[in-house]
Amino acid sequence: MMNIWYLHGFRSSAKSPKVNAMQQAFPSCNVQGISYTPHSPVVAEEILINEYEKLIGKDDDLIVVGTSLGGFWARWLASELPIKSLMINPSLHPDNTLETGEFSVYGEFNEMIRVTDKDLHDFNHYKVNQEPYGQSEVVLAMDDEVLDSYKTVKELEGIYPIHKFETGTHRFTEFERVFPIIEKMINSR
Template identity: 85%
Template sequence: MNIWYLHGFRSSAKSPKVKAMQQAFPSCHVRGISYTPHSPVVAEEILINEYEKLIGKDDVLIVVGTSLGGFWARWLASELPIQSLMINPSLHPDKTLETGEFTVYGEFNEMIKVTNKDLQDFNHYKVTSQPYGECQVALAMDDEVLDSASTAKELEGIYLIHKFDTGTHRFTDFERIFPVIEQMVGK
């Protein structure tokens, strides 16, 4: 069993959430995927290449993604027979991201650049049909970055939605999501 963590914008594969999941799910191969979530064409290439490495081995995969990582977790489940958990997903990064240069949290020397082309390219990756795989959603209803009520309304009736009163955008007290992941692992 493989669990991937897809970080959000300005984060990295070194997120503490990866270590927390490794400790909580020691029988699973848990790893953070190093990719460029803000650059759709590059992100697709990296994620598909990583998936192809699993084929023929232990190809059972659960993808957990936060914010922009949730966008990519949803897209992967629309393309592949996987399970995904979107945490406070950014459903419309073409509208919610800004262009410019940004530092990565905790990575003082790393800069990322978002261009108008990146924002336009997101439109090619928006999910408009039923997923091939299975998706679930976890929302912190006090998300200060994305409107969780609007996200819930948009995804209602499509995916199972788990609502949490608190957690903010970064989903603090991340271990509260572990029962959902545990249920997915048990399938």
């Protein structure tokens, strides 16, 4: 069976509407949002590797779809494991783009995230400096108001296939536009 994980970005959660949209679009796949702490690298690594180890030994494939900081982790996983990943508006340098402090989770009342200097420093240990081990692709909304899509193109061009969309903003609205890309990844076993 094909497994599809959704890795949410900073201030989001595994309950993202994108998970439900993929479950409806790909009913024959096991689609799940992974609960992890994308802003805390050491904890995120432990959770993601533990989740992956639950799949080891099964004759299943895995596609990891990640948005923003989730794209950072999707890229890292694909550099470490034989998986496929789709990075949507990936945050390539969270050590530079995130700020320290306390932040509320979108749509989740009473849940706070704390980002420390240590967290930002720890991201340096997870930056990808080699070709991907698995198959990876990138989706960019060129009107991203949070991250500079043109810098992302410059950094990733020639390493991964890049799909550019003129609109979508950072949160990548009209998420269903990535479904043909995911469908192609499912069918390219």
